[in-house]
Amino acid sequence: MTQPIISVRNLHKWYSGVHALKGVTLDVQPGQALGLVGDNGAGKSTLINILSGLHHQDEGEILLDGAPVSFRNPKDAMALGIETIYQYNSMVPIMSIARNLFIGREPLSFSFAGLGWLDQKTMREQSVQAIADVDLHLRSPDALVGELSGGQRQGVAIARAMHFKSKVMILDEPTNHLSVKETAKVIGFVQGLKEQGVTSIFISHNLHHVFACCDRIVAMALGQVVMDKPAGETSIEEVSEKL
Amino acid sequence: MRRLVKLALQKPELAGFILLLLLVTVFQVRSDGLFLSTNNLRGILSLLPETAMVALGVTLLMICGEFDLSVGSVFALMPMTMAVMFVGGWPFWVAMGAGLCVSALVGFLNGWITIRFDIPSFITTLGMLFMARSLTIVVSGGFPPRIRPGELPSWIFVGFVDGGGLIRASVLWFIAIAVILGVLLAKTNFGNWVRATGGFMPAASAMGIPTGKVKIACFMICSILAGFAGMIQSLRLNSFLPSIGEGMELQAVAAAVIGGTSLMGGIGSILGGLIGATLIRVIDNGMVMSQVDSNWFKFAIGALTIFAVVGNAWLRKRGRSMKVDTDK
Numbered sequence: 001m002t003q004p005i006i007s008v009r010n011l012h013k014w015y016s017g018v019h020a021l022k023g024v025t026l027d028v029q030p031g032q033a034l035g036l037v038g039d040n041g042a043g044k045s046t047l048i049n050i051l052s053g054l055h056h057q058d059e060g061e062i063l064l065d066g067a068p069v070s071f072r073n074p075k076d077a078m079a080l081g082i083e084t085i086y087q088y089n090s091m092v093p094i095m096s097i098a099r100n101l102f103i104g105r106e107p108l109s110f111s112f113a114g115l116g117w118l119d120q121k122t123m124r125e126q127s128v129q130a131i132a133d134v135d136l137h138l139r140s141p142d143a144l145v146g147e148l149s150g151g152q153r154q155g156v157a158i159a160r161a162m163h164f165k166s167k168v169m170i171l172d173e174p175t176n177h178l179s180v181k182e183t184a185k186v187i188g189f190v191q192g193l194k195e196q197g198v199t200s201i202f203i204s205h206n207l208h209h210v211f212a213c214c215d216r217i218v219a220m221a222l223g224q225v226v227m228d229k230p231a232g233e234t235s236i237e238e239v240s241e242k243l
Numbered sequence: 244m245r246r247l248v249k250l251a252l253q254k255p256e257l258a259g260f261i262l263l264l265l266l267v268t269v270f271q272v273r274s275d276g277l278f279l280s281t282n283n284l285r286g287i288l289s290l291l292p293e294t295a296m297v298a299l300g301v302t303l304l305m306i307c308g309e310f311d312l313s314v315g316s317v318f319a320l321m322p323m324t325m326a327v328m329f330v331g332g333w334p335f336w337v338a339m340g341a342g343l344c345v346s347a348l349v350g351f352l353n354g355w356i357t358i359r360f361d362i363p364s365f366i367t368t369l370g371m372l373f374m375a376r377s378l379t380i381v382v383s384g385g386f387p388p389r390i391r392p393g394e395l396p397s398w399i400f401v402g403f404v405d406g407g408g409l410i411r412a413s414v415l416w417f418i419a420i421a422v423i424l425g426v427l428l429a430k431t432n433f434g435n436w437v438r439a440t441g442g443f444m445p446a447a448s449a450m451g452i453p454t455g456k457v458k459i460a461c462f463m464i465c466s467i468l469a470g471f472a473g474m475i476q477s478l479r480l481n482s483f484l485p486s487i488g489e490g491m492e493l494q495a496v497a498a499a500v501i502g503g504t505s506l507m508g509g510i511g512s513i514l515g516g517l518i519g520a521t522l523i524r525v526i527d528n529g530m531v532m533s534q535v536d537s538n539w540f541k542f543a544i545g546a547l548t549i550f551a552v553v554g555n556a557w558l559r560k561r562g563r564s565m566k567v568d569t570d571k
Contacts, residue, residue, distance in 0.1 A: 075451030092442040106432040
């Protein structure tokens, strides 16, 4: 077996008295598309928030390519190539596509002490390129994200993650509240990730969506992993039963 | 063409700008051409930088998604601190620096308390409104410090810069500050963070923006500008009164809102704040010039605030519903 790209060892997390994660251990292989399923409160989001640097575990460790890492904030996680795409909150609707693509990582033509002049030409050019790279066709990088459809937004979020060469992409319920057509588009994006060698962790309630694009299924319940099988060796029925 | 109209309609400062043009025309006609005369413009241009500077700070802060009700009190606290220190024997520049530091500290506390305890800035700054006003009276000892004209280098801030006595240095200071703020918001990464933080905070923090620090920085900028504006007014009048700036906080919010800034954060521009503040001054002055009972001033500002927000929402909706495809 190859070196796992992410290893999670015996992770525990308490939220004001609630034991949300009870010793989760998980290895993710490079290039894998892992589907993480579970009911509300199963601990999926907690696990994802820790992996994306939003929260910190109370016990246990995270290894990236075999080396222990500690994320103080999302920026640390992103710097190491872990990008998270949330159901709603990865884009600012009132800002343009170009600006959204570079939030927090703006190219600067001049800077001092971390503050500087936006290189808007580069932002526009690179965002057009990044969007075209994920086969999304939008007319202008100046359009507001709020004017895009749900599927287009997820496309832009994925384009952003690809542009910054993420190694691991975490997609937190990216298909919620999307139409059937839009969902198909997002699943297409996720399938595209595998072709480009990006490891992905796909979180969803909807088992059909998970089975459509993942090659390994991990089910969580009550803060623990209750099932972990290649997608080919299990079925929607079996997974539903475990949850 | 359609795209351009759509973009223009969605500009938040549009409604305010149209109103401004309209009102200037009306006042000019109603005052028999006196409204745009040199003498009258001098009056407007003396007062405008003071209120507009406060409005710009509040605009920036509102774009960042927060609110400052304490600007009126800081407007008085800063010059009072400065005057008391100056009378106490400190050099002017040290006293002025101390006044600005006090303003910055008030802004920092506003921001830190709001974020640390996760309470609405409406509450934090409402408390600060009373505290800073009270401090102003305490440091003054109840008696406004007396400083003779000519003792302070007031000309640097309020002296007339042209021969005709039309434009004061404060106008230049204000323009410089407005340009810096405008550039900061539109052209720098900091501006991008401010807008993202106010526009949708969960996304901003998920993308690694230090939203707390960005907000505190905006609180501080807002407070420093309010203090600086208060100093300019005190130097212009050459009197240091603990009561100046009362009611200014709401005028500043009105200016920002009239200029298209959203109370929910994210939307707005420095130019909008400038237009809003100008509108308020123009109405104040224009009503007098066209011999309307000036007791109607507050009524007009109130009506305008509501009208501008309704008008803006309508224009934006019209703009958004204009169909231009986002797909290629």
